[in-house]
Amino acid sequence: xxxxxxxxxxxxxxxxxxxxxxxxxxxxxxxxxxxxxxxxxxxxxxxxxxxxxxxxxxxxxxxxxxxxxxxxxxxxxxxxxxxxxxxxxxxxxxxxxxxxxxxxxxxxxxxxxxxxxxxxxxxxxxxxxxxxxxxxxxxxxxxxxxxxxxxxxxxxxxxxxxxxxxxxxxxxxxxxxxxxxxxxxxxxxxxxxxxxxxxxxxxxxxxxxxxxxxxxxxxxxxxxxxxxxxxxxxxxxxxxxxxxxxxxxxxxxxxxxxxxxxxxxxxxxxxxxxxxxxxxxxxxxxxxxxxxxxxxxxxxxxxxxxxxxxxxxxxxxxxxxxxxxxxxxxxxxxxxxxxxxxxxxxxxxxxxxxxxxxxxxxxxxxxxxxxxxxxxxxxxxxxxxxxxxxxxxxxxxxxxxxxxxxxxxxxxxxxxxxxxxxxxxxxxxxxxxxxxxxxxxxxxxxxxxxxxxxxxxxxxxxxxxxxxxxxxxxxxxxxxxxxxxxxxxxxxxxxxxxxxxxxxxxxxxxxxxxxxxxxx
Amino acid sequence: xxxxxxxxxxxxxxxxxxxxxxxxxxxxxxxxxxxxxxxxxxxxxxxxxxxxxxxxxxxxxxxxxxxxxxxxxxxxxxxxxxxxxxxxxxxxxxxxxxxxxxxxxxxxxxxxxxxxxxxxxxxxxxxxxxxxxxxxxxxxxxxxxxxxxxxxxxxxxxxxxxxxxxxxxxxxxxxxxxxxxxxxxxxxxxxxxxxxxxxxxxxxxxxxxxxxxxxxxxxxxxxxxxxxxxxxxxxxxxxxxxxxxxxxxxxx
Numbered sequence: 171x172x173x174x175x176x177x178x179x180x181x182x183x184x185x186x187x188x189x190x191x192x193x194x195x196x197x198x199x200x201x202x203x204x205x206x207x208x209x210x211x212x213x214x215x216x217x218x219x220x221x222x223x224x225x226x227x228x229x230x231x232x233x234x235x236x237x238x239x240x241x242x243x244x245x246x247x248x249x250x251x252x253x254x255x256x257x258x259x260x261x262x263x264x265x266x267x268x269x270x271x272x273x274x275x276x277x278x279x280x281x282x283x284x285x286x287x288x289x290x291x292x293x294x295x296x297x298x299x300x301x302x303x304x305x306x307x308x309x310x311x312x313x314x315x316x317x318x319x320x321x322x323x324x325x326x327x328x329x330x331x332x333x334x335x336x337x338x339x340x341x342x343x344x345x346x347x348x349x350x351x352x353x354x355x356x357x358x359x360x361x362x363x364x365x366x367x368x369x370x371x372x373x374x375x376x377x378x379x380x381x382x383x384x385x386x387x388x389x390x391x392x393x394x395x396x397x398x399x400x401x402x403x404x405x406x407x408x409x410x411x412x413x414x415x416x417x418x419x420x421x422x423x424x425x426x427x428x429x430x431x432x433x434x435x436x437x438x439x440x441x442x443x444x445x446x447x448x449x450x451x452x453x454x455x456x457x458x459x460x461x462x463x464x465x466x467x468x469x470x471x472x473x474x475x476x477x478x479x480x481x482x483x484x485x486x487x488x489x490x491x492x493x494x495x496x497x498x499x500x501x502x503x504x505x506x507x508x509x510x511x512x513x514x515x516x517x518x519x520x521x522x523x524x525x526x527x528x529x530x531x532x533x534x535x536x537x538x539x540x541x542x543x544x545x546x547x548x549x550x551x552x553x554x555x556x557x558x559x560x561x562x563x564x565x566x567x568x569x570x571x572x573x574x575x576x577x578x579x580x581x582x583x584x585x586x587x588x589x590x591x592x593x594x595x596x597x598x599x600x601x602x603x604x605x606x607x608x609x610x611x612x613x614x615x616x617x618x619x620x621x622x623x624x625x626x627x628x629x630x631x632x633x634x635x636x637x638x639x640x641x642x643x644x645x646x647x648x649x650x651x652x653x654x655x656x657x658x659x660x661x662x663x664x665x666x667x668x669x670x671x672x673x674x675x676x677x678x679x680x681x682x683x684x685x686x687x688x689x690x
Numbered sequence: 691x692x693x694x695x696x697x698x699x700x701x702x703x704x705x706x707x708x709x710x711x712x713x714x715x716x717x718x719x720x721x722x723x724x725x726x727x728x729x730x731x732x733x734x735x736x737x738x739x740x741x742x743x744x745x746x747x748x749x750x751x752x753x754x755x756x757x758x759x760x761x762x763x764x765x766x767x768x769x770x771x772x773x774x775x776x777x778x779x780x781x782x783x784x785x786x787x788x789x790x791x792x793x794x795x796x797x798x799x800x801x802x803x804x805x806x807x808x809x810x811x812x813x814x815x816x817x818x819x820x821x822x823x824x825x826x827x828x829x830x831x832x833x834x835x836x837x838x839x840x841x842x843x844x845x846x847x848x849x850x851x852x853x854x855x856x857x858x859x860x861x862x863x864x865x866x867x868x869x870x871x872x873x874x875x876x877x878x879x880x881x882x883x884x885x886x887x888x889x890x891x892x893x894x895x896x897x898x899x900x901x902x903x904x905x906x907x908x909x910x911x912x913x914x915x916x917x918x919x920x921x922x923x924x925x926x927x928x929x930x931x932x933x934x935x936x937x938x939x940x941x942x
Contacts, residue, residue, distance in 0.1 A: 293776070293778070294776075295774055295775060295776030295777065295778035296778045296779075296780060296781070297778075298743075298774040298775065298776075298778055299772070299774040299777070299778030299779070299780070299837075299840075300778075300780070301743055301767070302741065302743060302767060302772035302774050302778075302850075303767065303768070303772055303791055303792050303795070303840065303841075304763075304764045304765065304766075304767035304768035304792060304795055305764065305795065306764045309764075309795070313780075314780055317782045318780075318781065318782060
């Protein structure tokens with residue numbers, strides 16, 4: 171069962187996230203309308219343009235919303251660099267703007283289709299009569315075509331509104347506050363109160379909006395102005411609530427922008443972000459946490475100044491920020507990153523936290539001891555009779571190729587699982603070895619051993635606190651975190667938020683971790 | 691006031707294919723002229739050239755001696771009564787609003803329009819209570835009458851009817867045809883009636899124009915047309931004539 175406190179926490183997030191969600195959705199549908207109306211009018215009597223536009227909109231629709239959102243981020247970064255050079259100011263690439271643009275594109279198809287289909291649904295005899303009695307093109311459009319097409323157009327608008335409200339949950343991944351914050355965090359932390367609350371709120375929002383638009387639509391069609399007015403009033407009230415909440419949530423005029431701590435979308439990142447935020451608050455700074463960032467987005471967001479600091483991992487930075495394809499020893503990677511990140515990206519490494527979140531192979535302790543396996547080299551001698559359980563991406567990753575090259579690993583069977591099932595496969599005896607992350611809380615909890623890598627085939631993934639170019643002074647304030655988080659402590663904190671019973675929030679786990687660090 | 695029409699070497703083509711070829715024609719004021727021919731012969735096109743819904747590729751149309759192309763199409767069309775094929779009432783407007791459409795476009799006052807609607811409902815023999823109905827509540831015959839009222843509301847001198855009887859049952863059809871004939875006379879109209887049914891043309895019109903592949907192949911009174919020995923004309927009137935003979939035989 172979910173505890174009452176979990177529901178309270180989830181519900182406390184609702185007003186702010188609902189307002190942001192509705193705000194970005196309404197803005198996107200509004201902008202889409204501004205684009206769709208002239209486009210639809212331009213398509214009247216131009217079948218070629220019509221089919222070209224509708225095809226283009228349909229192609230956009232086939233791009234998953236998540237990918238569309240992610241695509242807009244680099245696009246806006248490039249645009250920002252351009253405006254910076256030309257006009258001396260950059261456009262924000264994270265948060266509201268990419269969400270607005272991606273959701274607008276998404277809302278276009280139903281609007282365009284509704285408009286085009288609506289206008290095409292007017293019978294030729296009616297158009298002929300309108301022309302024949304002496305209406306001008308404009309009069310025909312305004313008094314005959316648009317009113318007759320209104321039901322289909324409004325149907326398109328309703329579809330657009332419902333889709334947009336649904337897709338806006340994904341805006342979390344590009345740093346826009348939305349109900350997706352609850353859903354993404356909840357899924358990562360297996361905090362079902364968050365997931366359920368987020369989903370229900372998004373669904374309720376969609377249903378209420380749809381109902382209000384339906385009232386407007388049928389009210390207009392039946393010329394029942396009170397009914398249409400009620401629907402319009404409901405929509406207006408929703409917008410008013412959003413504006414009121416935004417007004418309340420606006421930062422005080424004089425205060426400078428709060429420090430923004432970023433976090434990717436998994437438990438460890440949430441905990442570390444809260445840990446860092448608490449440290450900065452103790453030193454008197456205003457801090458907000460932007461969590462749930464896509465992995466590809468986070469580093470770019472830092473260099474662009476959309477977030478001020480976050481934790482990333484040496485192996486990831488090595489490949490993505492330094493574009494290296496080789497594998498170097500752990501200490502070399504850290505030293506190289508410390509030296510090259512400031513030069514190449516104006517990013518400082520404020521602290522190496524002291525633990526790794528690296529790929530490793532794990533076995534149950536009893537099995538490892540019985541077979542006398544402590545390292546990957548030991549494993550290679552016995553692997554022909556053993557079964558390996560991997561996560562869904564491991565077999566496509568460079569790490570797996572590197573392991574096979576270095577140790578000649580060859581297993582009796584390879585099976586890919588989702589993370590939870592992978593652990594069950596190991597503990598249930600369906601597999602003998604599994605892929606793991608070295609800071610995973612389940613290692614201690616399930617009494618697993620990680621096999622050592624004497625050949626150094628696997629890249630290291632040291633957690634590193636990165637400070638962006640916007641707030642360089644933060645580095646000094648957080649130096650104390652250098653080598654302060656032992657892997658056992660991180661595992662325990664991760665376990666506190668990952669486990670199914672007696673679950674803690676990332677804030678609680680961060681407080682526990684902070685106390686543990688201070689004790690040292 | 692009834693108008694005269696003069697078509698001078700009118701040519702219309704669509705997609706490179708000729709639809710009307712060298713139409714030279716004069717129609718006197720007060721005529722009830724039927725345009726007939728097989729489908730695709732160009733009869734609707736000729737009707738639509740008359741109110742410039744279609745602009746001819748070459749040639750001129752004079753209405754009461756003035757070039758029809760001299761003024762904007764919509765302005766011209768508001769002076770010409772037009773009953774579209776399939777009626778085409780505006781489904782989101784009441785019967786009254788439909789009837790008063792042209793006066794409304796012309797900026798007539800609401801009071802004037804209400805008065806006109808009452809008059810027009812009388813003319814087409816519909817009860818006054820119909821004014822507030824929606825088109826969806828009308829039968830086919832009633833809708834046709836409203837269409838006719840809409841065409842006549844601005845008191846035109848020229849009335850264009852495109853297949854007005856197409857979707858009506860025989861009884862309704864006869865009633866409507868009677869009404870049109872009566873209104874044509876009473877209102878002092880020049881009327882052009884497109885019909886693919888030669889029986890309508892033969893029994894109602896004072897003059898029949900037969901089109902074939904865009905050319906005018908016959909221009910005659912009904913009596914003269916029946917006597918026309920040319921195979922093309924005979925083929926066209928064979929069926930209604932045969933039907934009429936059988937009916938006469940039946941009734942003795």
